[in-house]
Amino acid sequence: METVLSIQKLTKNFGKLCAVNQLDLEVKRGQVFGMLGPNGSGKTTTLGMLMGVVNPTSGSFSWFGQPATHETRKKIGAVLEHPIFYPYLSGQKNLELNALIKGADPANIPKVLETLELMDRKDDKYQTYSLGMKQRLAIASALVSDPIILILDEPTNGLDPMGIAEIREIIKKIAEDGKTIILASHLLDEVQKVCTHFAVLRRGTLMHVGPVDDVGKGEELVEVQAYHDDLGVLLQEFIGSGQIKKENGLFQVMMKEGYHSTDLNRFLFDKGIVASYLATRKKSLEKQFLEILTDHSHS
Ligand SMILES: Nc1ncnc2c1ncn2[C@@H]1O[C@H](COP(=O)(O)OP(=O)(O)O)[C@@H](O)[C@H]1O
Numbered sequence: 001m002e003t004v005l006s007i008q009k010l011t012k013n014f015g016k017l018c019a020v021n022q023l024d025l026e027v028k029r030g031q032v033f034g035m036l037g038p039n040g041s042g043k044t045t046t047l048g049m050l051m052g053v054v055n056p057t058s059g060s061f062s063w064f065g066q067p068a069t070h071e072t073r074k075k076i077g078a079v080l081e082h083p084i085f086y087p088y089l090s091g092q093k094n095l096e097l098n099a100l101i102k103g104a105d106p107a108n109i110p111k112v113l114e115t116l117e118l119m120d121r122k123d124d125k126y127q128t129y130s131l132g133m134k135q136r137l138a139i140a141s142a143l144v145s146d147p148i149i150l151i152l153d154e155p156t157n158g159l160d161p162m163g164i165a166e167i168r169e170i171i172k173k174i175a176e177d178g179k180t181i182i183l184a185s186h187l188l189d190e191v192q193k194v195c196t197h198f199a200v201l202r203r204g205t206l207m208h209v210g211p212v213d214d215v216g217k218g219e220e221l222v223e224v225q226a227y228h229d230d231l232g233v234l235l236q237e238f239i240g241s242g243q244i245k246k247e248n249g250l251f252q253v254m255m256k257e258g259y260h261s262t263d264l265n266r267f268l269f270d271k272g273i274v275a276s277y278l279a280t281r282k283k284s285l286e287k288q289f290l291e292i293l294t295d296h297s298h299s
């Protein structure tokens with residue numbers, strides 16, 4: 001698989017604050033790559049550096065194996081902030097103006113309007129559009145130049161559930177069309193629904209990178225002890241139990257996917273057994289990510 005983006009030790013400091021810390025990443029052609037992290041974790045700053053609007057403090061990155069230039073940037077379409085559209089002009093006219101500014105072929109506009117499901121409203125004024133339609137027009141504008149890569153920053157922020165679902169379907173459609181997509185989001189379920197691969201950022205530091213299919217993996221390991229002679233036998237009866245080992249008088253129970261220490265605790269309690277010790281040794285990836293995403297201490 002061809003590498004479209006390669007990032008090496010990319011760092012951005014704002015004074016004493018390190019917004020992006022020694023970031024290493026690779027994005028391959030055809031991936032829908034999610035950058036997942038809570039607010040303030042450095043996603044927008046990273047995308048800003050990739051688009052050349054934020055100067056890196058140190059580190060480097062390359063597009064298609066080359067340092068970023070005006071030419072490489074032409075192959076990238078980005079929706080970083082709401083682009084400026086004229087409220088009194090139609091969606092169609094706004095896209096024509098955008099194409100003119102970027103030197104893109106206006107012949108691409110009908111297909112793009114079709115993809116973004118804006119065809120039937122293309123002649124209506126921008127100011128009559130719903131928030132979801134405005135966001136779709138912003139994506140349309142990024143696609144008019146037929147880029148190889150599409151970059152989206154929190155594409156569903158502020159939208160109602162209907163608008164969110166529409167945008168997610170459209171992103172999948174654009175990916176099926178062969179575009180590589182880089183998407184920043186603070187929502188685990190958005191990344192799970194839309195992305196093929198993802199990176200987890202926390203306070204500017206890369207915590208995890210891999211395929212989205214891995215999220216459910218990494219079962220919990222729970223250590224348990226109770227004053228009961230048949231604890232080992234009972235633990236085997238629990239439907240959430242995988243492999244069970246005994247070490248130093250403690251039982252180590254590998255939880256099946258979707259089962260947690262609380263389920264085991266409840267099971268024992270219902271059998272009339274109170275655990276004298278119960279601890280989660282290893283957490284599932286999903287649990288680890290949710291903890292990172294709800295960490296507000298530095299946001
Ligand atoms: N221009 C700036 N000046 C100073 N601090 C900034 C600037 N832009 C972002 N930051 C800080 O950098 C950190 C990362 O921000 P950001 O990249 O916007 O995170 P995210 O997009 O993940 O929410 C935050 O602590 C934010 O306050």
Ligand SMILES: [Mg+2]
Pocket residue numbers: 040043044045153154
């Ligand atoms: Mg952001």
